[in-house]
């Protein structure tokens with residue numbers, strides 16, 4: 543698919559995460575201390591939109607049942623049951639544009 547623009551850097555300020563739809567797929571893009579990261583937005587437990595959850599440092603907490611994922615790697619950090627990691631994507635910044643490589 544290549545490199546898809548997800549937004550402007552000014553719209554994703556430090557500590558913020560947004561959801562963007564790229565070719566019908568919901569992607570979470572987060573700014574952690576000036577570095578940008580992207581993962582699938584759908585929680586691998588029951589599909590909640592993770593961008594509607596909480597972001598603390600690099601930990602995303604799902605708003606439905608509190609699964610925790612590492613925003614940088616997509617790895618599951620904490621949940622009582624075994625669920626899949628999130629797919630993560632490389633992010634590239636060019637001028638003031640945030641691109642997700644898919």
Ligand code: FES
Nearest residue numbers: 585587588604607
């Ligand atoms: S839907 Fe995310 S923890 Fe249940």
